[in-house]
Amino acid sequence: MQNSLQAVLEQKKKKLDTELPTWNQRKEEWIKKVDNLYSLIKNWMEPLANHHYLKLSYSDISISEEWLGQYHLKKWRLFFLIMRKSN
Helix, strand or coil: CHHHHHHHHHHHHHHHHHHHHHHHHHHHHHHHHHHHHHHHHHHHHHHHHHCCCEEEEEEEEEEEECCCEEEEEEEEEEEECCCCCCC
């Protein structure tokens, strides 16, 4: 029983070890795509921000996933400015 369990675990470990580089590559590609998306959004919204119609803000966040480990991304926030009537 112990030998068969050990064999199964060894097989799973080998599979994970061979898949890890693929997951890391996918993670890096995904991070780049997110950064590219944010760059596009910034380019679209920047003229409006320059006219004070909205405000873009971001902060760094840490994400931890079982398969990908820990990595960092930017968390973007978009604030639309609301004009209030003066009394």
